[in-house]
Amino acid sequence: MxxxxxxxxxxxxxxxxxxxxxxxxxxxxxxxxxxxxxxxxxxxxxxxxxxxxxxxxxxxxxxxxxxxxxxxxxxxxxxxxxxxxxxxxxxxxxxxxxxxxxxxxxxxxxxxxxxxxxxxxxxxxxxxxxxxxxVYVKTGSGYFGPDRRRRNDPAYRGPERRSGQPAEIVSEERLLALREAASLRSRGLLPDASQDTPPLPENPGFSITHIGFRHKTNAAVYGDLVGERAAPVIPVVVKRSRRPRGPAQPSRDR
CATH class of the missing domain: 3.40.50.2300 (Response regulator)
Incomplete structure (x- = not known):
């Protein structure tokens, strides 16, 4: 909540x-x-x-x-x-x-x-x-805002009825993600998704965390739920793969 x-x-x-x-x-x-x-x-x-x-x-x-x-x-x-x-x-x-x-x-x-x-x-x-x-909708007339068609009424003939003019629907979950990403970008806390990935810091651990955070945000913005859930796992997987291994065991001649 x-x-x-x-x-x-x-x-x-x-x-x-x-x-x-x-x-x-x-x-x-x-x-x-x-x-x-x-x-x-x-x-x-x-x-x-x-x-x-x-x-x-x-x-x-x-x-x-x-x-x-x-x-x-x-x-x-x-x-x-x-x-x-x-x-x-x-x-x-x-x-x-x-x-x-x-x-x-x-x-x-x-x-x-x-x-x-x-x-x-x-x-x-x-x-x-x-x-x-x-729920937000984007219509051909240029309107982008809350869905004004509250009722599912076949007899409705008000502005921009869906059957007469297609509308792109933006769900509550996606709208929350879009607003959050836009707010972070406006404060310089999130790079523009349209830009190339900036050079990563020298610290490998921080670099991987940065990739995971950015991937999670962009996945949420663009509706990739699988990617959004997988993003937090990226640093964990890489960290495990970088664990130092023990001394190599001598090979046994057969």
Whole structure:
């Protein structure tokens, strides 16, 4: 079971036109242990930041002008220039009506946090976003976000029905692995998978461990479950093969 402290290295942006509420939310995040927190009073500045920096969570208010939280989330989901296309969006609103919930689903919002928020309530919402993500889909229109087709209804004729437009499905397990790898790369803790393997250190034991760690991460990212399970065994196998052998026994003449 994941804990909120497992995710405190993640980068979070708060988008709200109320400085007082931004400080309130940032204060709670700081108490939880988060340090990479950025505040924005408008969606334009926030979106520009998303195109330059890796962000692990967007916390957006609903009632903003000229672009509200629904339109902002939809722009992120269709924004090819966004660095982290998998970024979850948490909508903060005091009006969680059924209509607003439906609009949030259609805009590609992951979760809703209802104002006023207590510290324990926000912690629960964050743990849901980070630890139990929704299934994501990538469609031909450019949308990449939570699956908006919640019901398996043959009569459904809403946007991007699968039978009309194919969608690539990203499972919860793969999404968790992708987000973890992207977050590590953004902090320089994991080399880019597209790059060649860097020169290994002189210490052979560390080199083998490095190979095993990298193989395990890449295997998880690309869905190779067998490789992911085998990776931790690599250092053990090599270590056993490098055990010093005893003195050679003299051969016996027959």
């Amino acid at each position: 994941p804990k909120l402290t497992d995710f405190i290295a993640r980068t979070i942006i708060i988008v709200d036109d109320s400085p007082r509420f931004r400080r309130f939310v940032a204060g709670m995040l700081t108490e939880f242990g988060f340090r990479n927190i950025h505040e924005f009073s408008g969606t334009e500045q926030a979106f520009e930041f998303l195109t330059r920096q890796h962000v692990d969570l967007v916390m957006s208010d609903l009632g903003m002008e000229p672009m509200d939280g629904f339109a902002f989330a939809d722009r992120i989901r269709h924004g090819g220039a966004v660095v982290n296309r998998m970024v979850p969006v948490l909508l903060m609103t005091g009006h969680a009506s059924r209509q607003n919930v439906q609009k949030a689903v259609m805009a590609g919002i992951d979760e809703i946090a209802v104002k006023p928020m207590s510290s324990s309530y926000l912690a629960e919402r964050l743990l849901t976003v980070f630890g139990r993500p929704r």
